Amino acid sequence: MATRPSSSSNECVGSAYPFRHSPSAHQRPLKVVPPAHLSKIKFSVGSLFIKSIHLKGIRAHQDSTVNFDDGINLIVGPNGAGKTNILEAVHLLCLSKSFLTSNDRYVLRRGEPFYEVEGHFESDIRGSVTVRAAFVPGEGKKIFVGGAVLERMVDLVGRFPIVVFSPGDQRLTAEGPEFRRRFLDNIVSQSSSLYLDHLLRYKKVLKQRNELLLSARKRRQVPDAVLLDSWTQELVLHGAAIIADRIRFTEKYAGHLERAFEQISSVAERPTIVYTPFADHLATPENASDLYQAELERRRQSELDRGVTLVGPHRDDLEMYLDEMPVRRFASQGQHRTFGMALKLAQYDYLKERSAERPILLLDDIFDNLDPARIGAFLDILDSDVIGQSITTAARKEIVYNHLGSHPCRTTFVETGGLVLEKEPTDVLIGTRDSASSD
Amino acid sequence: MQFSSESVEALVDQFARLPGIGRKTARRLAAFILKLPKAEVAQMADALIAVKEKVISCTTCFNVTDHDPCPICASERRDHETVCVVEEPGDVMAIERTQGYSGIYHVLGGAISPLDGIGPEDLRIKELIARAANPAESDPIIGEVILAVNPSVEGDTTAYYISQLLAPFEVKVTRLARGIPIGSDLEFTDEATLTRALLARVSM
Numbered sequence: 117m118a119t120r121p122s123s124s125s126n127e128c129v130g131s132a133y134p135f136r137h138s139p140s141a142h143q144r145p146l147k148v149v150p151p152a153h154l155s156k157i158k159f160s161v162g163s164l165f166i167k168s169i170h171l172k173g174i175r176a177h178q179d180s181t182v183n184f185d186d187g188i189n190l191i192v193g194p195n196g197a198g199k200t201n202i203l204e205a206v207h208l209l210c211l212s213k214s215f216l217t218s219n220d221r222y223v224l225r226r227g228e229p230f231y232e233v234e235g236h237f238e239s240d241i242r243g244s245v246t247v248r249a250a251f252v253p254g255e256g257k258k259i260f261v262g263g264a265v266l267e268r269m270v271d272l273v274g275r276f277p278i279v280v281f282s283p284g285d286q287r288l289t290a291e292g293p294e295f296r297r298r299f300l301d302n303i304v305s306q307s308s309s310l311y312l313d314h315l316l317r318y319k320k321v322l323k324q325r326n327e328l329l330l331s332a333r334k335r336r337q338v339p340d341a342v343l344l345d346s347w348t349q350e351l352v353l354h355g356a357a358i359i360a361d362r363i364r365f366t367e368k369y370a371g372h373l374e375r376a377f378e379q380i381s382s383v384a385e386r387p388t389i390v391y392t393p394f395a396d397h398l399a400t401p402e403n404a405s406d407l408y409q410a411e412l413e414r415r416r417q418s419e420l421d422r423g424v425t426l427v428g429p430h431r432d433d434l435e436m437y438l439d440e441m442p443v444r445r446f447a448s449q450g451q452h453r454t455f456g457m458a459l460k461l462a463q464y465d466y467l468k469e470r471s472a473e474r475p476i477l478l479l480d481d482i483f484d485n486l487d488p489a490r491i492g493a494f495l496d497i498l499d500s501d502v503i504g505q506s507i508t509t510a511a512r513k514e515i516v517y518n519h520l521g522s523h524p525c526r527t528t529f530v531e532t533g534g535l536v537l538e539k540e541p542t543d544v545l546i547g548t549r550d551s552a553s554s555d
Numbered sequence: 556m557q558f559s560s561e562s563v564e565a566l567v568d569q570f571a572r573l574p575g576i577g578r579k580t581a582r583r584l585a586a587f588i589l590k591l592p593k594a595e596v597a598q599m600a601d602a603l604i605a606v607k608e609k610v611i612s613c614t615t616c617f618n619v620t621d622h623d624p625c626p627i628c629a630s631e632r633r634d635h636e637t638v639c640v641v642e643e644p645g646d647v648m649a650i651e652r653t654q655g656y657s658g659i660y661h662v663l664g665g666a667i668s669p670l671d672g673i674g675p676e677d678l679r680i681k682e683l684i685a686r687a688a689n690p691a692e693s694d695p696i697i698g699e700v701i702l703a704v705n706p707s708v709e710g711d712t713t714a715y716y717i718s719q720l721l722a723p724f725e726v727k728v729t730r731l732a733r734g735i736p737i738g739s740d741l742e743f744t745d746e747a748t749l750t751r752a753l754l755a756r757v758s759m
Contacts, residue, residue: 313747320708327669346716
């Protein structure tokens, strides 16, 4: 079977929406058809899913096991029962930390001496893989892949691509640039371990260089010129590599974002993202190093005055626009929500293309604030072969069941205290579900 | 958990100070010492005291030694025109084990790290430049300085700093190559190492 290059499928999408940028095509029907360009590349994408997970000493869960299907999975339960903790544990096995906190002490259940999570992954490409993470306060965390301990946590990143939708995504478009940088770093790190390596080294150099600048300022001195220059060299080495990768990424990702936006928005607006390192619109991967060096040179005096590094990837922003409108300042609540979802859906699409596997998709309580039409549109995407495995938490199962109708979907019930059940605890509500569908 | 003897507890405390030793291992070591004959423990204690009493640092290369100059600096069979710069005495031992280097050494005593309060003045960098710039009359002129510092951001920065200071002198400055560890498979080499190895490829 020949693999269709994705560029040709891009063209076919463009032609399907010829009036995308025209104001006259303002309203589009909300009904979502699984996008043709994505189902076409289906056969070249492998599937990846987590079959089961065992949680011990994770927040609400003293000892729980949850089984999953390779499709839509629903976790239902009252607030605070521990639904999100299951998603956190899946995330922990894929990226070595929870998506809510990087401090393992907060992941550990109160009063427990340690936590342990074990997950069984199934992959077309790699077969069955067991990942286990264990954390003991004071002794640290260890992660085992197929029984072998990982020397560095970062070696896990990228092996099991994963995307999370959570209520916190609002901050991506509405709040400060640090949320957008983190988003950017998450995607690029999952698709390039070299990027992650540069990022970690950059952060270290940045701390060292800041300390050099700050301690000199405290002593009312200027740091040794050759010494400062040496740290600047190291900063530019890793910083320019990060900037170059971010520029390349933004160019590729733009197309994914446009397509994702089309899928979930009823309005024909065009989303754009602009990455301008040190506010220089002429930056390219090739000249990033020279521009960065020159910019540091230009700002040297202010850096000395303030005792801190003022230019670099740690200061950059990823600006977002709808048509010509800056999203952060002018978008409505609805536009923020749509843009945020499109960003994540595009992340999914991008990672899928890069890793040739469908990432695992986690959806943490995102349906509660959405109108039924948007929920429907979103569930249609989950149900199509665009998405592989998805795990959704919701306070009530009806939100999902009503839309999927007779379609089966594996449901796990979490009761207060982290009790995990495969069947609904009380039969009172069973009538809301199409009884023919249960088997 | 507590030992019923204060002396044992004190020994555990001392062992726990060693790098890489946690309290659990420290207790195991203390229990081992308890079982040893007294003579053997005395031997061990003597060895500990001896390193502090006898070991000095070589005034030329700053490696640890019992005699100044150290056997490497004093050896006539070694190539005194080539100096290998390392962070710690342990690195000298690592390179000596290769038996593939016949030059002499210079031990910096660490790497530049503002966060740990280590600046160039806290390392033996001045002494290295002096060795390269104005060698004593009896010494041969240094032709090559090999920077064998760790591939960390601190090591990289230290190497760059030294190379800048050596630039005015007629001395060749080189760095250890980075690449794929011997005995490992290309397939299982991480992307970062592989990319660096590609960038630093050599012609055949």
